[in-house]
Amino acid sequence: MDGSVGGTGGAGGSAGAGRPGGDKPEKRPNEQLNSWFLRSGWSKGELARQVNRRARQLGAHHISTDTSRVRRWLDGEQPREPIPKILSELFSERFGCVVGVEDVGLRPAHQSPSVSGVDLPWAAPQTVELISEFSRSDLMLARRGFLGTSLALSAGPALIEPLQRWLVPTPSVPGEPAAEAVSRRARLSKPELDLLESTTRMFRAWDAQCGGGLRRKAVVGQLHEVTDLLQEPQPDETSKRLFKVAAELAELAGWMSYDIGLHPTAQKYFVLALHAAKEAGDRPLGSYILSSMSRQMIHLGRPEDALELIHLGQYGSRETATSRTQAMLYAMEGRAYASMGQPAKCKRAVGMAEDCFSDCTARDADPDWISFFSEAELNAENAHSFRDLAYVAGRSPTYASLARPKMERAVTLFEEDGEHQRSYALNLIGLATVDLMEREPEESTAHLGKALRIAKQVRSERVNNRLRKTAGTARRDFGGVTEVRDLTEQLSLQLPESEAAHAV
Numbered sequence: 001m002d003g004s005v006g007g008t009g010g011a012g013g014s015a016g017a018g019r020p021g022g023d024k025p026e027k028r029p030n031e032q033l034n035s036w037f038l039r040s041g042w043s044k045g046e047l048a049r050q051v052n053r054r055a056r057q058l059g060a061h062h063i064s065t066d067t068s069r070v071r072r073w074l075d076g077e078q079p080r081e082p083i084p085k086i087l088s089e090l091f092s093e094r095f096g097c098v099v100g101v102e103d104v105g106l107r108p109a110h111q112s113p114s115v116s117g118v119d120l121p122w123a124a125p126q127t128v129e130l131i132s133e134f135s136r137s138d139l140m141l142a143r144r145g146f147l148g149t150s151l152a153l154s155a156g157p158a159l160i161e162p163l164q165r166w167l168v169p170t171p172s173v174p175g176e177p178a179a180e181a182v183s184r185r186a187r188l189s190k191p192e193l194d195l196l197e198s199t200t201r202m203f204r205a206w207d208a209q210c211g212g213g214l215r216r217k218a219v220v221g222q223l224h225e226v227t228d229l230l231q232e233p234q235p236d237e238t239s240k241r242l243f244k245v246a247a248e249l250a251e252l253a254g255w256m257s258y259d260i261g262l263h264p265t266a267q268k269y270f271v272l273a274l275h276a277a278k279e280a281g282d283r284p285l286g287s288y289i290l291s292s293m294s295r296q297m298i299h300l301g302r303p304e305d306a307l308e309l310i311h312l313g314q315y316g317s318r319e320t321a322t323s324r325t326q327a328m329l330y331a332m333e334g335r336a337y338a339s340m341g342q343p344a345k346c347k348r349a350v351g352m353a354e355d356c357f358s359d360c361t362a363r364d365a366d367p368d369w370i371s372f373f374s375e376a377e378l379n380a381e382n383a384h385s386f387r388d389l390a391y392v393a394g395r396s397p398t399y400a401s402l403a404r405p406k407m408e409r410a411v412t413l414f415e416e417d418g419e420h421q422r423s424y425a426l427n428l429i430g431l432a433t434v435d436l437m438e439r440e441p442e443e444s445t446a447h448l449g450k451a452l453r454i455a456k457q458v459r460s461e462r463v464n465n466r467l468r469k470t471a472g473t474a475r476r477d478f479g480g481v482t483e484v485r486d487l488t489e490q491l492s493l494q495l496p497e498s499e500a501a502h503a504v
Contacts (some may be wrong), residue, residue, distance in 0.1 A: 001228055028076045032105035036091045037074060044070040047090070054086045078106060085133075089140055098137040118154045118271045119162040124243075127275040131246060132227035134268060135220050135253070148318055153264045155297070160308045163271070167316050168288055186230050193241050196226065200248050201368050207256055208372065208420045211460035216256040223249040240280050247276035251289045258296050259422075261461040266296060284321045287313030288369055291332050298332075299462075303339035310336060322364040327356035331381035338388035343399075346389055350382045360502045372420070376413030380427050383407035387430060390437055398439040407431045411447075425454040425463045432470050441478035445487040448474070452487075455495060464495055 006049060037047065044067040051070075060082055073079060073087075086105040127325035192252040199222060206215045226246045233417040254269030270293045275284040290313035299307035310333045317325065334349035357378050360366075383406035390399035406451065407430050414424035435444035448471060455463045471491050474484045 013282055030074060030076050030105040032075050032103060035085070036099065036104055037093075040091065040094050042094075043067075050090055051083065051086050054089065055082065055315075077131070088137070089327075092137055092141060095351060098134070098139065098141065100133065100137070117152075118159055120271065120275060122165055122168070122275060122278060124279045126237075127243075127272070127279055128230045128246075131250060131276065132204060132224060132231070132270045134272065135224040135227065138220050138253075138265065139217065139224060153267055153300075155300075155302055155305055159267075159305060160312075163274065163290070163309070164310060166274055187234055188229065188238055188242075193238065196245050197241075200245055200252070203249070203252055204368065204372075205419070207252060207259075208422065209458075211422050211458035214459045216253065216260070219249055219253045219256060225254055241277045242247070243280035244282055244285065247280055247282065247285055247289065249273075250276055251292060251369075255292055258292075258299075259460050259462050261465075263296065263300065267293065270296070275388070275486075283317045284325050285367070287317035287321060287325065287329060287370065289313075290316075293327055294332050294336065295450050298339055300494075301339075303336045307333065307336040307340070313350070322366050323356045323359040323361075323372070324366050324373055325370050327353045327360070327378060328370060328381075331378060331385075331446060333459045334385040335381060335388065338385040338392070341389070341392040342425075343389055343393075346385055350385055353378060353382060374413070374417075376410050376417060376420070376427075377423065379406045379413065380410035380423065383410055383427075384430055385402045387434055387437075390434075395437045396436070400434055404431075404434050404438075407434055410433065419456050422458050422460050422463060424450045425458065425460075426466065428454070429463070429470050433473070434478065436470070436473055441474055441481045442483050444470075444474055445483040448487055449490070452494060465496065467491065 040047075048065040048067055048070050051065045052063060055061070055065075063083070069079075073083075084101045084104070085108065087104055087129075088099055088101045091104060120126065124135065144271055203215060203219050203222070207219075223246060226242060229237065230242050230246065250273035254266045255272060257263075257269060258266035270289055273289045274286055276290055277283075290309045294309040294313075295304040297303070297309065310329060314326075314329050314333070317329075321329070330349050330353035334346050334353060337343075337346035337349055350390045355468060356373070383403045386399045386403035390396045391401060393399060404478075405428060410427045411424070414420055414427055417424070428447045432444040432447040432451070435441070435447065448467065451463070451467055455467055468491065471488055474481075475488050478484045
């Protein structure tokens, strides 16, 4: 049997069929499963064989599915685990996108929301389950070379309103008896937890140095392992630390996905990270995750959404964020206002970012995830704010002149740093855009040439795409300049456009 015998009690089950004196209940076919099945091109027998094969790989040797059982699923029978997960995996592999259990109609929506949405339940068990399911699907698709770009990107009220519940206190859940909690041996030792946290820091350093494309799968794999630990009984303190690790890893997986152009996947990880941060009780970390989502929205041309996200992060962490974190949030607020063409508010946010940063001291005990926000990063963000204002104002020389010294300072500091190669490349490109605004094409191509050398060493579609766009602008405005022609030729030879470039 396939494990679903005796568990048909839902719509379309056979309980009550053939009852004397009663009408046979009307079956309700599983339209979603039927749709995926028909598009797959498989026969019922082939699907049954694949389910049995996958079940044996999972150690579920009691599963023995046949064509009649497949027909009953299509007619509306709800199979027990692990059949739903197996069907999710098989269809995901077949179509090269994440096909969740709910997408094939095999779990009520109120129990586990669709993997494609952001309106998720704010409860620890569901958060762990959703992170586990999504990371598992991502790993499965990544191993087979699929990009998993079929998810829908949320924006506007559909994005902002569900996230506002980040600030709503979670109802307390009755815990286990104190004596039992004290006597229960912790599943993880302190050195093991310390190692998990140090591994997360290592992944973050790799991302800064090498870009999002090189280690993303390793981060997703580590995240999936952490959810396995969270599904085991853990003392409260251990659970909170694990949720914090999960939040940092999910944010990093989102950031790396964003860096290589997988925007819906990135957004999903960011949302799951925010849920994990809430379970960890870490509001500053939640504000950092919201700032990453804000940066993505600016990149996608939705500065109003970006501003809403930043304000949500600022409000939620107003009493707990360190000066460095507050400076980062103000800098991102400035970026949003710049993209919206609001110079007065942008300048105020830039000034607040600089004031907060000047208040930073070693005594602040900043968490590792905000250590990236250095003097170089502060100058970079504020320079891009003024650069963006210049764009909005029709290449205003005034704002371009405000951007230049900050961008030059950022480039110098990142070059000296040597560890944040992607940021160095992005700011070289940013400086090149200022050069073009000020009609200095030769200087622009010199900076783009340096960025090109770095781009070949890091795996970041953001860097590649911005290089191509800026070089395209140079070619359009200064196509007769020898240096511009030479750079364009180098770029086409050394950095050919990939399919992912169209997604960024």
